[in-house]
Amino acid sequence: MISVIIPTYDEAVALHATLDSVAENRSNKEVIIADAGSVDETGGLARRKASSVLLSPRRQRAYQMNLGAQHAQGSILLFLHADTELPTSALEQIESALRNNGLIGGGFVRRYDSNSWFLRATCFLASLRTRLTGWFLGDQAIFIRREVFEELGGFRDLDLFEDLDFSRRMAQMGQVVTLSPPVISSSRRFQHRGAMLTTVFDLWLTARYLMGTSPLRLAKVQRAFIEKSPNKSTFPSAAIAPK
Numbered sequence: 001m002i003s004v005i006i007p008t009y010d011e012a013v014a015l016h017a018t019l020d021s022v023a024e025n026r027s028n029k030e031v032i033i034a035d036a037g038s039v040d041e042t043g044g045l046a047r048r049k050a051s052s053v054l055l056s057p058r059r060q061r062a063y064q065m066n067l068g069a070q071h072a073q074g075s076i077l078l079f080l081h082a083d084t085e086l087p088t089s090a091l092e093q094i095e096s097a098l099r100n101n102g103l104i105g106g107g108f109v110r111r112y113d114s115n116s117w118f119l120r121a122t123c124f125l126a127s128l129r130t131r132l133t134g135w136f137l138g139d140q141a142i143f144i145r146r147e148v149f150e151e152l153g154g155f156r157d158l159d160l161f162e163d164l165d166f167s168r169r170m171a172q173m174g175q176v177v178t179l180s181p182p183v184i185s186s187s188r189r190f191q192h193r194g195a196m197l198t199t200v201f202d203l204w205l206t207a208r209y210l211m212g213t214s215p216l217r218l219a220k221v222q223r224a225f226i227e228k229s230p231n232k233s234t235f236p237s238a239a240i241a242p243k
Contacts, residue, residue, distance in 0.1 A: 105144030134171030
């Protein structure tokens with residue numbers, strides 16, 4: 001069985017389509033929502049459509065995903081953002097890939113729900129990155145064998161780059177795979193600052209992280225960037241640790 005773990009905080013608008021995309025996958029699965037106290041309709045939607053709903057005392061993706069993994073029953077863990085939709089063959093592809101005992105996990109090619117040529121180009125470059133390095137970001141639906149996840153100690157207690165940190169450690173431990181067709185992730189966070197500015201800012205943060213800057217410090221920089229946005233609601237709220 002595959003345990004699909006989704007961290008949420010006020011994600012009712014995006015979550016509906018995400019849960020429907022999971023339901024369209026016919027493989028044996030459970031869906032675990034780790035919610036950090038949403039005040040919108042996320043809780044009610046999750047209770048109707050998920051296998052279980054956990055209340056997280058912390059609003060932090062790393063913590064919420066670890067919490068979901070602790071309660072998971074599946075031998076494969078799939079970590080899915082609340083605004084990312086799976087293709088209908090995703091779970092079957094994961095099962096097929098992991099029949100190869102040499103593989104320990106992986107992720108998917110990603111596309112945005114946008115016609116922007118610039119965002120299409122960034123997704124193409126991201127797919128090259130994953131195939132060359134085995135590094136995945138959270139909106140690429142990272143999956144892993146449960147025993148390997150436990151051996152890695154799960155996600156580290158980071159407010160930012162918990163996904164990149166985890167996938168880098170996963171790639172160091174064993175062979176990973178990049179699957180397609182792509183998952184479809186929301187482009188909402190690019191809407192008000194623009195795709196180019198937001199992407200350049202993301203790359204700058206990533207470069208500083210890879211050069212050794214503390215993720216805690218970078219999370220504060222990211223929060224300041226978001227606070228200046230004309231519409232903060234367009235940013236995935238579960239990604240933003242509270243002050």
